[in-house]
Amino acid sequence: MAIFLQQLINGIAQGGMYALIALGYTMVYGIVELINFAHGDVFTLGSFLCIAILALLGVSASGQIIAGWQGALIALLVVVLAALLCGVIGVLIERFAYRRLRNAPRLAPLITAIGVSFLLQGVMRNWKGPSEISFPQFLPNPTFAFGGVHIDLRELLVVIVSILMMVALQFFIYNTKLGKAMRASAQDRDAASLMGINVNTTIAWTFFIGSALAGVAGFISGMYFGTTMFTNGYQAGLKAFTAAVLGGIGNIAGAMLGGFLIGIVEAMTAQYISDQWTNVVVFSILVLILVLRPSGLLGEQLPEKV
């Protein structure tokens, strides 16, 4: 039982990261119906930017621990800066690679998204080299024991940050004017623009928020795993996208549910079957769920448009 609970916690921590990345996929998909393949790489870029910002602040991978309010302040500064930078990069990607193609055949923006993904990977490869790089572990990492279950600060951080972000996002989408504009543009772009909503600005904000969340995920993933690599965004993005589809793409609660579900399934597979088979199990469950519920777990079963 203790092992099960331990794995559940690991799964929730990993799932929280997938959920954060999945939010970006699902928001963008909801509004422009584009699978933004570059999103996973924006997440990795977030980790890279955090390392660069930490280096500017004089924190390196030497294993120095900064305790107390100083550590918390540095963490906050890094995560906010990385989120802002990633958000701006997301907006630039939308402006230059996707906006022109909004009314083009559907596969054209998909290919530019893949192109941007390759481009970002190439840039990161030349920036920090082709091998794994370590992420400074500057926060103390005390472990809390509950019965036989151990939770360390990093795991707690991942779970708390991801849940906070999701609650904030949910609040934002349903209680602010911009959030309302996003929902309106997602429902019907023409009608929204007739109602006085600036659709271009709304879409830019969607990319900004989604990419900023990926930046946050980049920080907590770096803290959690201690390393990153220029190709990391591929697997993480794939899982996050799967999470978004599993929950019902375009649906924010669905993306969170899907993210946590995939994280937990992965952890349980690694524990009770074998970690070699995690992808097979995750994607088999995806196929099964989609065959039984073709619009995902929380997706609406829309009647076919004729």
Add this chain to the structure above:
Amino acid sequence: MDARVRLPLGLGEVAVWQALGLLAIVALFALYPVIDRNIGHVSAVADAGYFLLLVFGLNIVVGFAGLLDLGYAAFFAIGAYTYAMVASTQFNLHLNFWPMLIGSACVAALFGVILGFPTLRLRGDYLAIVTLGFGEIVPQVFLNLDKYTGGPNGISNVDQPVFFGHAFGFNPVPYYYLYLVVALISLVLLNNLRRSRLGRAWMAIREDELAATHMGVNPVTTKLLAFAMGASFAGLAGCIYAAKLTLISPDEFNFSVSVTILSAIVLGGMGSLLGAFIGGLLLALLNFMVLPQVTNWTHALGTALHNEAIQNADLHYIIYGLILVLVMLFRPEGLISNASRRAELHHGQPATSAAAAGVE
């Protein structure tokens, strides 16, 4: 005169200069290994052959039938492993290459049907993500079943083909001609297939599945045939690929292979055979010849300047990514697109709302 020769193959009526041009292009391809004596170049152009076969196959699924498949490399893996398992020291079976060429295509087609079956109800991007899932599952299964597949090391010492006593060996020239012959036959076949009853059914499904179904097109068999025929090309390509390289491993069949094949189709012009051919050839040459050469140049430049940063620079994916983005931005319909194709792609699709129905 050559137009008359082509007619029985279903290539239709063409002007004499077009026929001559076609003949000149075929002749250029046929003579290429004689003109360019650089074995490395011939090998790279031969490798464009397997890539072209993959592009032709995926073009049936995505271009003709409009089913967005993001895991097509799975069938390539299945074809390659089928041949490698029965024609190597793995089980000490040494089946002959030529029947296995058909055998691999059939096994891949069978898996096309098996993996296509659960996707029949899915539309658009949900279909895409399920196929992407299969693209992840298949290589991992090959990776994990190490008793049969050699695990992460893959299968080595795959048998090379022998043609009437003439062993292919490691010389790329015979493989080049094999690819050329298979590609030419495929082009003629596909050109006829597109205009056949089945080809028209695929396009009807692509344009409007509901309407097509009501006109008497059976969506189940039509889609499954698209998956099966598309996969069979990947099976063919995988078989020759394994024989030429003589060793295969599971990480050669990842997602980036699937998306590169898809990019070639979209880049060339969706649904057009000529587009698929040109897009496939361009991307293959770019990835196998031009960009590795660029990396060599930057390395040499860095060595000359004693600059380690330039020496270790790898511009391959930066340039490749930029090319994909720029081509799509300036030619969203692909390189080969005529008025009728543009009309076809936009037909029934209001300019502003992306259709909910899927790929179109």
